[in-house]
Amino acid sequence: MIESIIGFTALIIMVFLRLPLAFAMGVVGFIGFWYINDYNWNAAMSMAARRIIDTGQDYSLSVIPLFILMGNFVTKAGLSNELYRACNAFVGHKRGGLSMSTILACGGFSAICGSSLATSATMSQVAMPPMRKYGYSDGLAAASIAAGGTLGILIPPSVMLVIYGLLTESSIRELFAAGFLPGLLGIGLYLAAVQWVVFRSPESAPPGERMPWGQRFIALRGILSTLLLFVLVMGGIYVGAFTPTEAAGIGATGAFALAAYRRKLNYQVMRDILVDTAKHLRHSSLWSFVR
Known part of the structure; x- marks a missing residue:
């Protein structure tokens, strides 16, 4: 619960700082995935790469x-x-x-x-x-x-x-x-x-x-x-x-x-x-x- 509140707060702050919404959500999602997977950078990087490729190939x-x-x-x-x-x-x-x-x-x-x-x-x-x-x-x-x-x-x-x-x-x-x-x-x-x-x-x-x-x-x-x-x-x-x-x-x-x-x-x-x-x-x- 606390992690969700922190992530949502960080997202709102970045949006008010005029960071594009796509990048703000990407940063929060990437860091959140890294955190819940015991600080595993490889898992976070793999997830981000797979998501980008799957979305780009979505006809x-x-x-x-x-x-x-x-x-x-x-x-x-x-x-x-x-x-x-x-x-x-x-x-x-x-x-x-x-x-x-x-x-x-x-x-x-x-x-x-x-x-x-x-x-x-x-x-x-x-x-x-x-x-x-x-x-x-x-x-x-x-x-x-x-x-x-x-x-x-x-x-x-x-x-x-x-x-x-x-x-x-x-x-x-x-x-x-x-x-x-x-x-x-x-x-x-x-x-x-x-x-x-x-x-x-x-x-x-x-x-x-x-x-x-x-x-x-x-x-x-x-x-x-x-x-x-x-x-x-x-x-x-x-x-x-x-x-x-x-x-x-x-x-x-x-x-x-x-x-x-x-x-x-x-x-x-x-x-x-x-x-x-x-x-x-x-x-x-x-x-x-x-x-």
Whole structure:
């Protein structure tokens, strides 16, 4: 009992010292294993090496970086901007409409990424400038992005659901199916929260410009490729055409093809995509836990 308390305390201290969670947990686990095996360094080193090799050879874990890679390709292809514009075309003219557009766009982007961190980072670049332009309060703007980013945890293909399924040996397909309703419920409640804030403080969210129906339908055409990619990935999983890992690979390939078709790729962009993917993985506590 005392050893557990000491180990947990050491872990918390290292985390507050901003040591990456993966290294903090690795240090505590390594030293703890060394201690409970009568200070046997060879046993601890063997355990650490075996764990690293087994994790690196785990084929099923490749689904996590592949879904995040798909989201990064979509972002570089400009599809995240089109998704936000399509949502803004229908609700942006309302008071608080830009905040609602942000939440809807976060839900749509989560459906092709699965990472809350990637969703928040992307939508902060896409949605924050328009909200500041129209005089939205910083609190409402930031809260819309932060709340919408959490939808990546629920809406398939959620990285958290993938990891939970791998750890508990549950069906990832069934977990994805179970995540749809809570995700839609979360979107609805966030939209209601925006309306409540605007009702109490109308000056915090001025209305935007109303778009004619012709431009709204044009904006919808821009997200057809995103919708088709989502249907391909999730539909293939649900009908049993391919596994979640294969779906992630197909989704990343499809997003790459879309970015290449739009001529958005070059050496620097590819490098940025890979760096961003590694960064999102490094800052993900769940991925650190699995490692």
